[in-house]
Amino acid sequence: MEQELFSKVDNYIRNLFAKEDKVLTDTIKSLDSENIPQHSISSNQGKFLQVMMMACNAKKVLEIGALGGYSTIWMARSLPDNGKIITIEADKHHGDLANKNIENAGLKSKVELRIGKALDILPQIISENKEPFDLIFIDADKPPYTEYFTYALKLSRPGTIIICDNVIRSGKILENDTQDEKVQGVQRFNKMLSENQYVTATIIPTVGIKEYDGMAIAVVNRNL
Numbered sequence: 001m002e003q004e005l006f007s008k009v010d011n012y013i014r015n016l017f018a019k020e021d022k023v024l025t026d027t028i029k030s031l032d033s034e035n036i037p038q039h040s041i042s043s044n045q046g047k048f049l050q051v052m053m054m055a056c057n058a059k060k061v062l063e064i065g066a067l068g069g070y071s072t073i074w075m076a077r078s079l080p081d082n083g084k085i086i087t088i089e090a091d092k093h094h095g096d097l098a099n100k101n102i103e104n105a106g107l108k109s110k111v112e113l114r115i116g117k118a119l120d121i122l123p124q125i126i127s128e129n130k131e132p133f134d135l136i137f138i139d140a141d142k143p144p145y146t147e148y149f150t151y152a153l154k155l156s157r158p159g160t161i162i163i164c165d166n167v168i169r170s171g172k173i174l175e176n177d178t179q180d181e182k183v184q185g186v187q188r189f190n191k192m193l194s195e196n197q198y199v200t201a202t203i204i205p206t207v208g209i210k211e212y213d214g215m216a217i218a219v220v221n222r223n224l
């Protein structure tokens with residue numbers, strides 16, 4: 001009953017604020033055609049990322065976990081003409097599909113997709129000594145979320161917004177003796193985030209068409 005209500009309310013918000021066009025619905029369909037799991041964010045969450053990008057005037061965005069490019073497309077659409085997203089994807093099949101969908105969205109010039117494990121690619125990005133990112137979206141495998149966040153901080157400046165998805169996991173984060181390594185990964189991450197002196201952070205629980213979950217939002221408040 002509750003899930004039905006949450007879905008209806010999510011659809012209500014989507015119809016008001018976050019209607020998908022054909023590019024976005026085709027991106028979602030392409031996952032089924034390629035037998036890739038439907039693990040994209042929802043359209044309301046895509047709109048939420050756009051709002052966060054506007055809030056920090058984002059020109060440079062880093063994403064960890066591209067899947068089929070659905071969240072990348074939402075964010076790339078909010079970039080100014082000279083804006084850029086680097087998105088990291090470990091799975092070549094997913095990355096190839098993301099590239100196809102991003103091209104179909106007419107956003108190829110704004111997106112650089114790097115295929116490889118984030119823990120290998122992130123040190124490379126640091127060594128390139130580029131300008132810090134304005135917004136970083138972490139949405140990949142859960143066990144190394146703490147390590148991803150540590151790299152994200154190194155690639156930030158005061159004011160950078162770091163958003164990390166799926167940190168509540170249907171409430172399983174309350175289970176202290178869990179053996180689920182994804183849950184353990186986000187439990188470790190949530191604790192670290194709550195104690196981290198370099199950010200002002202919180203977690204927003206999310207309900208809707210997706211299972212009950214949450215997004216961590218952190219704003220960097222000082223230089224490392």
Ligand SMILES: C[S@@+](CC[C@H](N)C(=O)[O-])C[C@H]1O[C@@H](n2cnc3c(N)ncnc32)[C@H](O)[C@@H]1O
Nearest residue numbers: 040041065067070071090091117118139140141
């Ligand atoms: C939840 S999906 C991302 C969804 C995407 N952000 C969206 O909303 O459209 C997670 C993605 O992270 C990728 N991934 C898993 N482990 C990874 C790693 N170590 N480094 C980079 N990407 C990884 C998976 O292959 C998968 O495509």
